Amino acid sequence: MARLSSHARRILAMWLVSTAVAIPLIIWVLGPHLPPGDMTAEASDQTSANIVLTAVCAPIVLLILVYFGYALVVFRASGGQIEDGAPIRGHAPTQTLWLVLTSATVLALAVWGSLVLVVSAHGAGGGQGPNPIDPPAGAKEALQVQVIGQQWNWTYRFPGYGAIETAHLDLPADRLVEFHVTSLDVTHSFWAYELGVKADAVPGVDNIAFVHTRKPGSFSIRCAELCGLWHGHMYQTGQVVSTAGFASWMASEQKAEALNKKYLPPYSGHYYPEPQRRAG
Amino acid sequence: MSAEPTTTWIPAENPELEARIVSLGSYLLSAATTFFFISFLFAFLYLRALNSNGLWGGPKPGHHVPTTTTSGIAILACVLVSVLLVRLALVELRGSTRALWWPACAGALLLGLAAVAIQCWQYTDLGFGTEEGGYASVYLGWTGFFTIFTFGAMLWLETILATARRAPAKAPEVEKSVASFSVFWATLGLVEIAAFILLYGVK
């Protein structure tokens, strides 16, 4: 029994030391580099979620690695002889402890994830479908941007600005933005990486995602759902600019689109363009 | 290796075990079949709830129910009576007199085939096209695959009848094979009830 606990003590000590080293490293050294950054409030939430999850996973990884490493060195057969190990079939307290600990960790993560998702992050930048459960305060005044996925490009409509359509995306800094993502043909996924937004563009669906921009900068836009031949090429670069910069960009777009505007369909959450199926 | 024979028999287990295997297999097949049709049930409820583009029921309102509701009732009746006949045959086989099981099963077979035939006939005179909305899609898929499953079940029933005809078997063995079949056929009967209620009853 004394031998047994000395194994356990050694493993425990190695685990505690390595964890004590790893966790600060993760939080302060690796953490700032974890995606997607802090261009928006939601992106910051995702970054902190990634840091927390990495920090929670680290002790688990280290426990297994330390234990297995120790076991591989110490609990091995000496020489070529086949010897029997200790016939232990189980240990009820350990099993109970393990179940309680894993369940508690998992429950805590799920509760915390739900809180971040619903209460603080208002959907965490993910697509929430046409009826978001908990729109953030000030959602009425949010800048509405419709993202239209089509094979193979993104276009954007701004219902607050005469529903004009543009081929690239500028957003004002420090503003709540309400994305309405939809598709004209097949399923795409609107992924604005630095903004921390991902929402599937599904035909016939108005998929809403909220994001609160913070500081100016550029962000990349990709398609994250396979949509056919040029799926990999469906990327763009968008800008978060100052409020004044946004206003002047919008003015120039409105001027450029004045001729074409009359041909656009009335603004709607989703569109069903022709042909709707196989045509003869 | 060369000592192996060219013809082997699948090693026979005792008949009781063989019957248990078939019986369990029938339950598992029924479970799989249920999940298969649950997909169509889900498709029905989901597409109906979504009603994309307002086209669940097709372009013309009230247009989507098959024109021949009577044939739907006929299919339902055929399947249900057939299921009951198989149950009756089972009761017969378990009872002291076993005279009626053969005609009951034969009748069940004919009714099952009649259900298949009526469904095929109905397709020729639907009154709506497959392209007319979500309901039309689910209708075609559900009834189509139900018909194929029914036909397969009838092949199974035919096997039981043919085996008994050729070599009059002992009652316990026939009883067990009919019991196994009855499980699967009753499952399909439940599927048909759900199909009838949803496809013909719900607008």
Add this chain to the structure above:
Amino acid sequence: MTRSAKLAGVFGGIAAVAALVAYYIVSYLIVVPPSVAAAGQAPRASVTLQTVASMGYGPHPDWVSYFVEDARGKWVHSTVLTVPANSLVKVTVLQYDTATGLRNPYWGGPRGIVGEMVLDGKPTPTLDPDLASHTFAVPELGLSVPLAGVADDAKNQCGLAPCTLAEAHRTITFVFRTGKRGTYRWQCFVPCAFGTILGFGGPMQSIGYMDGLLHVV
């Protein structure tokens, strides 16, 4: 059987099967239409294209397609173009297809071009989306030009590619600026592949028909 014969048999057999499988897969993978160079030199070059409603021959007789004119004036069935970098490229499209209409009317306005789009000799600032038959778009260069369709009831419509000037067509010319070197994709934004679900299958997803590559060198 000797050891070496066995060796030869086993490895020969496996190698033969592996080679067959690899050939089967790779021969499918590497097929690209031939590249056609633009006429002229940097900083000015020109490209002449035509679009046809249906090939009329080959493995896909019903498909719409682009054709490119090569240096000797011959029409090549390809959509891979080579143009000089940092140049102005004048594109002439002879458009033989009838109008289909744009899936997204936004693409009715020509974008990313230098100067104006010229349709049948007339400068045209924007096009009614319903009259578009195809578009020529290089999204990475911001370029998108709608191509007006031939009237449905026009006489003498082209049925067999490549079409000749005698057949009913529209002529669209425009100029765009190539950027830095690289390979860009181009495509058409009109759901013009009739008979395929949503009009966007088949030729719309095939390089050599309604999609192509722009090698900027």
Add this chain to the structure above:
Amino acid sequence: MRRLVRLNLRTAIAFGIAGFFLGAWVGREIAAGHDYLIGTDQDDVAVFMGFLFATIGWLAGLGFFNYPVSRLLGRPAGYPVEEAKGTARYFRMSTDHKVIGIQYFFGVGAFFLIGGLNAMLIRTELLTPNEKAFPAGQYLTLVGLHGTMMIMMTSAFILGPFGNYFVPLMIGARRMAFPRIEAMTFWLTPLAGLVLMSAIAWNGFPTGWTGYAPLADQARAGMDAYIFAFMLIGISLCLNGLNLMATILTMRAPGMTWTRLPIFVWGVLSTSILMVLASPVLLAALLMGMLDRTANTGFYLASTGGSAYLYENLFWFFGHPEVYILALPGFGIVLEILPVFTRKPLWGYKLAVAGMLGVAFLSFFVWQHHLFVSGINSTLRPFYMLTTEMISVPTGIIFLNGIGTLWLAKMRYTVPMLFSLAFFFNFLIGGLSGIFLSDVPSDVTTHGSYFTMAHFHYTIMGGLVFAFFAATYYWLPKMTGLVLNEKLGKIHFWTMFVFFNLTFFPLFAAGFLDMPRRVSTYAPHLQVINDLVSSAAFCLGISMLIFVGNLIYSLVFARIPAEQNPWHSRGLEWQVPTPVPLHNFDEIPEITGDPYDYGVPGAPPVARLRPASAPARAR
């Protein structure tokens, strides 16, 4: 018929090809006059009918219809089956579960290598940030072929060869419950592989392995090959699960109580529950897609009253249990192997059983985590986040079993043991990266990116494929009667382990750095990572060739006969002679002990192989 023509693989291929052309002709006749099929330059009805008739021809050519037809004519059950001698029996329908196990091993293995070849080609393309090697459309087909082939083949990777071969041996049965169905589950598998490969002849398909509609509705005729091949696999999986479950539930030898059942068999049992219940849903989803493409229905077209979400829900209702169809047999294998090489009883046996059944149960309630950002009912997201994270509790139990079994062990580092230990390492990373994907805020970044891709390669390749190789090195001596070279095995292990991790670990970073899945082009600053990954992947490919070389060397050239029980295992399957006699046991054995009682003083032998000749027990 059987006397006139010898039915084997040759006739199957001949009938299959003839069936295809007949079916295609029938299909064209059916399709004629339907407007919606005209002008597409692809006749989906003809292609599907061709595949259907080819399947019928293939099965008829192997002789699968002889027995059903004779039963329809009223002949009794228990029909004799013709068995060929020597190697010929592997190329024809056989109802011997041991022959089928070996057929599965080589058949599925060959397609696994083809899937691997596709992976090599994918990595070739990704050496450069823009399409250099292959054009975009062909690249997508390649991705689809790799993904679909791997999912199709690895679904049967352990249950096919080892499930079929060893479940009857481990529970003391002479055969499987439904031997002919067992044969059919195998023979559908290579056919599915061939049908999938034929997608190339129909210009490929663009959807990847998930086959998302409406892109699938829009795709060219190669999509028909995907749909049909996956349908065949769905049927094969369902029947295989049904057969295995029926065998385990009804055919255990006397004395094989539930607590004596080998843990691998428990793994098979929990997997087969998933196979029976989940595969029919896949089948239904694919059939709806088939109707969309041929009968002009609109299940998945929102513009005509359908919904893309319908496919996504049905597919992932199958798809997530499918993930555990891949993982659970791996759990079973490593827990089966650990006690043998630690010379200890399996630690926490009942907990392990509960863990596997728990995983099987929970896996039906997690599928919407694939749809967190898809825009379906967002109120359900906390629920699916909870269930998804809950599933790490039963999965964690497997790790606890590993930890406990290693405690105070006397480990021997044989090749199967090395692969089992590597399984824990890989699955740890795979499983924990899953936590990121199950947490919605984190999933918003990682969903659909290379992070996801690295995650499931860690679980499937790092988990299942490593477990497969553990099982191969452990059991192949029993299956073939020949020893596998240990030195080559160790080289194989170390190259595979090192290069597997070098291939997939950097991909987590690629995903974090904004690289979506299935792209043929990526941001230029990611080229360093991608080139590193590609080079490691090529070395991983070479390590697979080392394995193939070992197989050829050991089975063709060295041919050293294996001992009956080289690992000194207590497992029942090792108590029968090598090679295993045709009907496994002369008499049905009586199980008298626990299979993992290593080092237990006074443990009874695991079974009495000749209970009839032994002295009668007092009951």
